[in-house]
Amino acid sequence: MAGKEIKAEKENNAGEKSSTSDSFQIPKKYTPDDEMQMYKLWEDSGYFNPDKMISDLHEESSKTESSTKKEVKSKKPFVITQPPPNANGELHIGHMCGYSFQDCMGRYNRMNGRPTLLLPGKDHAGIQTEAVFTKVLAERGLDKWEIGREKFYHKAYEFCTKNADHARQQEKRIGLSSDWSREKFTLDEGLNKVIFETFIKMFNEGMVYRDEYIINQCTHCKTALANIDTDHIEKKGIFAYIKYPYADDPTKFVTVATTRPETMLGDTAVAVSTDDDRYKDLVGKKVKLPLTDREIPVIAAREVDKDFGTGALKVTPAHSSIDFGIGKEHNLEVINVINEEGKMNDNAPEKYQGMTVKECRDAVIEDLKNEGLLVKVEDFPHEVIVCERCKNDIEQIMSKQWFVNIKSLAEKCIEALDKRETVVLPENQHRVLRQWFEKLEPWCISRQLWWGHQIPVWYCGSKKFFDWKLSNPDKSIEDFEKETGEKVNGCGNAMAAIDKPEKCEKCGKSAADVDIVQEEDVFDTWYSSGQWTFSTMGGPEGEDFKKFFPTDVMETARDILFFWVARMMMMSMYRTGKTPFHTVYLHGMILAADGQKMSKSKGNGVEPADVLKKYGADALRLWYYTATLPGQSTPIMDDKLMGNRNFVNKIWNASRFVMMKLEDLFNENEIKQLDGEINENLMNLKNADDEWLKQTYATATRITDYINKYRFNLAVEELREFFWHTVCDQWIEETKKLIDEDPENKAKFMSRLLTIIITSLKLIHPFAPFVTEYIWQNLKGMGLLEDGHKSGLLMMEKWPVEVE
RNA sequence: GGACUGGUAGCUCAACUGGUUAGAGCACACGGUUUACAUCCGUGAGGUUGGGAGUUCGAGUCUCCCCCGGUCCACCA
Numbered sequence: 001m002a003g004k005e006i007k008a009e010k011e012n013n014a015g016e017k018s019s020t021s022d023s024f025q026i027p028k029k030y031t032p033d034d035e036m037q038m039y040k041l042w043e044d045s046g047y048f049n050p051d052k053m054i055s056d057l058h059e060e061s062s063k064t065e066s067s068t069k070k071e072v073k074s075k076k077p078f079v080i081t082q083p084p085p086n087a088n089g090e091l092h093i094g095h096m097c098g099y100s101f102q103d104c105m106g107r108y109n110r111m112n113g114r115p116t117l118l119l120p121g122k123d124h125a126g127i128q129t130e131a132v133f134t135k136v137l138a139e140r141g142l143d144k145w146e147i148g149r150e151k152f153y154h155k156a157y158e159f160c161t162k163n164a165d166h167a168r169q170q171e172k173r174i175g176l177s178s179d180w181s182r183e184k185f186t187l188d189e190g191l192n193k194v195i196f197e198t199f200i201k202m203f204n205e206g207m208v209y210r211d212e213y214i215i216n217q218c219t220h221c222k223t224a225l226a227n228i229d230t231d232h233i234e235k236k237g238i239f240a241y242i243k244y245p246y247a248d249d250p251t252k253f254v255t256v257a258t259t260r261p262e263t264m265l266g267d268t269a270v271a272v273s274t275d276d277d278r279y280k281d282l283v284g285k286k287v288k289l290p291l292t293d294r295e296i297p298v299i300a301a302r303e304v305d306k307d308f309g310t311g312a313l314k315v316t317p318a319h320s321s322i323d324f325g326i327g328k329e330h331n332l333e334v335i336n337v338i339n340e341e342g343k344m345n346d347n348a349p350e351k352y353q354g355m356t357v358k359e360c361r362d363a364v365i366e367d368l369k370n371e372g373l374l375v376k377v378e379d380f381p382h383e384v385i386v387c388e389r390c391k392n393d394i395e396q397i398m399s400k401q402w403f404v405n406i407k408s409l410a411e412k413c414i415e416a417l418d419k420r421e422t423v424v425l426p427e428n429q430h431r432v433l434r435q436w437f438e439k440l441e442p443w444c445i446s447r448q449l450w451w452g453h454q455i456p457v458w459y460c461g462s463k464k465f466f467d468w469k470l471s472n473p474d475k476s477i478e479d480f481e482k483e484t485g486e487k488v489n490g491c492g493n494a495m496a497a498i499d500k501p502e503k504c505e506k507c508g509k510s511a512a513d514v515d516i517v518q519e520e521d522v523f524d525t526w527y528s529s530g531q532w533t534f535s536t537m538g539g540p541e542g543e544d545f546k547k548f549f550p551t552d553v554m555e556t557a558r559d560i561l562f563f564w565v566a567r568m569m570m571m572s573m574y575r576t577g578k579t580p581f582h583t584v585y586l587h588g589m590i591l592a593a594d595g596q597k598m599s600k601s602k603g604n605g606v607e608p609a610d611v612l613k614k615y616g617a618d619a620l621r622l623w624y625y626t627a628t629l630p631g632q633s634t635p636i637m638d639d640k641l642m643g644n645r646n647f648v649n650k651i652w653n654a655s656r657f658v659m660m661k662l663e664d665l666f667n668e669n670e671i672k673q674l675d676g677e678i679n680e681n682l683m684n685l686k687n688a689d690d691e692w693l694k695q696t697y698a699t700a701t702r703i704t705d706y707i708n709k710y711r712f713n714l715a716v717e718e719l720r721e722f723f724w725h726t727v728c729d730q731w732i733e734e735t736k737k738l739i740d741e742d743p744e745n746k747a748k749f750m751s752r753l754l755t756i757i758i759t760s761l762k763l764i765h766p767f768a769p770f771v772t773e774y775i776w777q778n779l780k781g782m783g784l785l786e787d788g789h790k791s792g793l794l795m796m797e798k799w800p801v802e803v804e
Numbered sequence: 805g806g807a808c809u810g811g812u813a814g815c816u817c818a819a820c821u822g823g824u825u826a827g828a829g830c831a832c833a834c835g836g837u838u839u840a841c842a843u844c845c846g847u848g849a850g851g852u853u854g855g856g857a858g859u860u861c862g863a864g865u866c867u868c869c870c871c872c873g874g875u876c877c878a879c880c881a
Contacts, residue, residue, distance in 0.1 A: 323881080435877090626817085728844095
């Protein structure tokens with residue numbers, strides 16, 4: 001028996017013996033060192049897999065009701081598709097927090113008889129992993145461009161697989177009862193198929209399209225980014241006042257003020273406010289753009305703030321989103337002067353071509369000064385857009401990318417939120433999410449990376465030709481060849497397909513006769529992880545999908561509400577017509593002990609492994625439940641963890657006391673177990689006459705209620721109050737007295753206490769699974785649990801309160 | 805610029821739709837216990853719930869103003 005074995009081992013390791021009862025083997029102190037032994041029992045039992053619960057049910061019913069042939073109906077499954085951590089690095093204390101809540105809900109529902117699936121996985125995390133792994137390669141003296149795309153992909157895959165193995169061990173260490181047989185990686189073949197199918201469906205329905213648009217270009221990561229992949233931070237900058245001469249009278253000027261003088265090379269207008277009398281007469285006239293030979297119009301736009309700067313705004317539609325908007329409205333020419341690498345391109349005057357943006361800025365300032373067109377340069381702190389990942393400056397440039405028009409999906413999500421088909425906790429985030437859906441722009445999903453899903457688009461001819469045709473719809477293939485000097489073999493059509501098409505759908509020519517080449521870009525990571533709730537289940541046709549979709553709860557952190565949760569809702573609306581989960585639970589954020597955000601540079605981070613070693617998984621979990629409330633952020637502090645460790649030890653010792661007393665009782669009376677009183681007590685807890693048992697049941701009811709309302713902090717506080725201060729401090733002490741006064745009834749008093757302990761262990765188990773299971777195995781070893789679940793595991797015991 | 809959020813004991817935080825005397829852990833003071841646990845037990849001190857006004861029979865909780873933090877969104881060049 002497992003319980004016996006563990007007990008024996010404990011005795012050997014303990015090194016200290018009870019001073020009260022030398023014969024008693026259970027050590028005084030609970031040490032978390034062998035928590036993983038319990039994990040092994042759970043894992044080996046097979047019950048992390050919900051199918052085992054379902055098949056048990058069939059087995060049982062065929063035994064008892066074989067003649068009636070009644071249809072077996074299990075309770076509704078409980079499902080969480082777990083947020084997949086990035087497969088490129090270590091898990092942090094926040095991951096563990098999420099797992100603790102997911103596992104708590106999972107264990108609670110499993111004990112309630114619901115076949116429970118916690119579906120684990122790992123995320124390939126496109127841009128981040130590509131950056132991390134490129135660095136790893138560099139450390140090995142390798143360059144990604146040298147080894148090439150295919151090799152890079154394979155090596156990155158290996159790298160992630162190795163990290164994932166490591167992460168999985170940490171996940172087990174916190175007690176996560178996931179079905180590892182179903183673990184997925186976002187680049188698994190089965191998932192890829194679903195993701196490609198989604199794209200192809202969108203493509204054929206016209207929801208995805210290629211367009212030239214102002215996008216965020218990270219010149220460091222060398223890829224386009226969606227708005228959400230950027231941050232805004234304040235940086236020191238300059239504010240340059242530049243004179244633009246009137247075209248018809250070079251002695252007169254209009255002065256514009258800008259933080260980005262270099263972009264003036266792409267200016268196509270000067271805008272003034274519609275109600276600015278100072279410039280009234282200028283509107284409609286032209287000015288000469290300095291350093292170039294172009295003349296640009298002066299226009300009136302309501303976006304312009306007449307009180308800011310000089311009240312005259314230089315308009316560069318290609319490199320500023322506000323200017324882009326003005327340009328669209330006034331039909332301005334768009335001149336892109338910065339390329340994907342952040343250098344000045346052929347559209348800039350020859351002198352500046354090839355300069356970096358910064359070099360060009362200095363050169364432009366210098367040249368303006370020489371021409372007497374520079375009024376002044378002020379220091380000016382202003383907001384700049386940076387890459388969310390690498391924190392380098394973003395250039396806004398015109399670029400051709402793949403976009404998804406997600407407006408209709410966003411509308412469906414708003415409807416689902418309004419109907420409360422999905423509820424976000426805390427409630428304020430429900431409204432925040434709703435507002436976010438309301439102002440969604442088309443989503444740029446193409447990334448110029450290698451690590452990810454290569455977009456399943458095939459061009460007849462070449463991508464360059466297709467893109468050229470986008471901008472030159474009226475021109476011919478001959479024009480293209482003349483302009484670019486490149487030959488093209490194909491009609492310029494684009495098709496979506498998983499495998500290379502055998503012929504072009506448009507011109508009908510076979511792949512042998514024309515070039516059919518695949519798009520090189522990959523999907524934005526969130527495009528694939530947005531499908532996580534059903535891609536992990538084989539897609540809308542999958543076996544698991546039929547059994548387990550929609551899922552129940554999405555438990556995650558606030559910072560990926562828009563990135564991920566919103567995308568999952570939209571993608572699920574698209575593929576399944578349903579919202580993928582009824583509840584989004586956003587746990588709180590964990591800060592360092594000093595109240596600051598944890599960060600590597602500050603060195604104030606807390607390593608999960610250290611905490612686990614020092615206090616144990618149960619103590620850490622108990623802290624999470626009470627401290628990391630939705631919508632809050634909370635510092636992780638040693639004394640709090642210590643308090644929770646003490647509680648774990650208290651549970652251990654109270655149980656130890658009961659076991660000791662019972663062993664004494666058995667020895668005195670030469671019996672091996674109590675009569676059926678325990679089971680009777682447990683069965684009748686609900687209707688007990690005994691005051692203590694009544695109170696125990698009332699507590700169980702309250703805790704059940706709290707869990708159902710996702711108020712985990714109150715559940716744990718109630719448990720602590722009840723177990724520590726009522727059961728231990730009052731009832732155990734009282735029982736000692738009762739036994740002293742009335743030794744004849746010792747068995748009766750002890751069986752009442754044991755009933756209370758057993759019930760408490762069940763109630764505590766979802767929160768602190770290790771210590772409770774450990775005790776359970778010891779109780780089992782003593783023969784005190786006759787009527788338990790056939791697995792012999794507390795994990796599989798029935799929850800003390802009936803939940804519908 | 806917009807939105808959200810917090811200010812409660814020395815510290816970190818609780819307190820369901822407004823409802824007894826605002827709670828807990830840690831820290832503190834005093835006492836106890838050596839036969840479950842010193843990772844223990846008991847007792848105690850500690851609060852004008854950031855400030856001000858209002859609604860109400862009743863406000864930590866609702867409304868308004870002010871002060872101080874935090875977070876997110878955003879195209880003031």
